[in-house]
Amino acid sequence: MVRERDGDAGGMAVGRNSYEVQVYKVDHWVLDTRFEDEAQARDYGKKLLWSARAEGYRVVRDWQRPDGRHVETELVSEFRGRGADAIAVSPIDEAPDVCHRMEEYYGVESRMVMNRLLRGYTERMVVTPTEIMHNYGELKRLRDKDSLVPSAVGRVAALQADRCGGDGRARRDEIFAVVDAMTERARTASARKDLPQIARTGIRPAYEALGDAPAPEERDFLARVVLSRDLVQMRNWLAKLDFLSELVREDGGLTDRPLVLVDGVIADVLGAPSVVQDLLGTQRNLAEALCSVMDLSRGRLSPAGRSDDDRALQLSELLAFHDLDETRRVLVDLVRRQLRGTPALNRADPGGERDAFDRVLAAASGPDGLFGGPAMAEALVRRYMRFLEAGGAPGRRQAIAEVPARLPDAADRVRFLMALAGSDIGRGHAAEVGDALERLTGDAGAFARFVDRNRPIKDNLEALTRLYRQVAGSALAEPLRGRLADNVDDLLCAYIQNSRVVERLDNPEDVLRLRANRLIQLCAPGTLQSRKALDIVRRRVIDHLRQPNFERRYVADIVDPAMQQRALRDFYALLGQAGFR
16 A cells, blocks of 8 residues: 655655566565666566566666656566466455345446455456456456456355355355356457447447447446457556546546446556555555545645646546546545554554554544545544554443544544444444434533634534534434434534624624625525524524514615615515525
């Protein structure tokens, strides 16, 4: 996940090339030696291969730009024939959901599992799950690779049987039947001569040319077949990513089903072990890398230290402006699995591990909710438990109490606990999570923990209203959800009364029209939404409406009769939008 360069990289002369010889270890590339001369690097790599000291090698040219950043280009890669047969299925410890329809086997969850199980194969062959399942040549090559497919199918079937209590052998037979059907489907498609070519037409015209397909699923399948025909010609991850990124930008921005299809393959590319690492470049530690991945997923990766043509920045821009949901899902899963893994967040400074955890926790938290939802909340709790002496249930209870407490914003603590409630740990400790949420929100007098006195009142009202919507619309079980929504409503009312929000808006020194308009805008949809807080403002609006000669007083400062009528019409339109009848 994190590329931490040797110390000599920092002393490299600016603007000079160096040539890295990397060796293949199980499922990823590892730096072996660095040369200043390309020929020497190539000779050294061949000697490694001939002497059986490496399963494979590659030479990567590393150019340090004048701005200090590194640009890497693969020049050559080679494997020993004997080593090529030694690819094994990678271990996975989480059972994927059981697929019941063939189309589910093509889905993002299945492809993510494929990328993890077959990472040694996909990394070496530089091929995505989409290409494997939609290009007959690639699928046949994989199935001919000794026991790789049977081992992968057996592992998934065993995990699913353990989780669901079924028969592992029967489940294995079910999966094999689907694999056989997928193989035949790919073989049939490969024989077709009438399929369009994306390189000639672009992705949308190619997709539209498939409009005669008998069903939407078949049209999508054939579109992925067409897409895979181009992708299998590219044996470089970044070349695939560049090609797919250009498709997303096609004709000002891809939309609808063509975008969904391209998004799925970008997700596959980012699921390869080395791609995100290559995109992000050198990171100080794992914590920094995870924060960068979260920023990338949200489409707001920092441009600091990156050139305008940096691929990571370009991908961040795509994620900011396009609905690349499957790509985001893969990035979220990458962060989650790294948190659940064993590597230190700050390997160079073990004493700073908790500070590194806090940085990741803060990066994952925000007004829109916890990044990655329940699964991420559980991963953070499990990571934090490594700091504790207690294990098992006592350790989980301690982590449930301490992790949210490390967030300075009380609203972020509520959002974290709501996410945790939907996880396996949260369901197993539902009482503790519920108690923590009620303690956080139960004292209306403690509203100051949820607002920032340095921010405008409007911003604080919007922040508390957002929290109310999040609680009221959450997946928390009743009656807890209702109690928490009432608690946040009370917090909002306490803030309105303590800050004299209504009194400031309804300043008697202002003309009635301005006072009434400001109040009614608080009642408009999207502003205040909680029942008790709305009642406070609505009562003041109704007091104004009931006073004698309201309409005449409302337009008293307007001279033109036509403008008076327009102002009254606009006001009554606002009343209707705010729910006044």
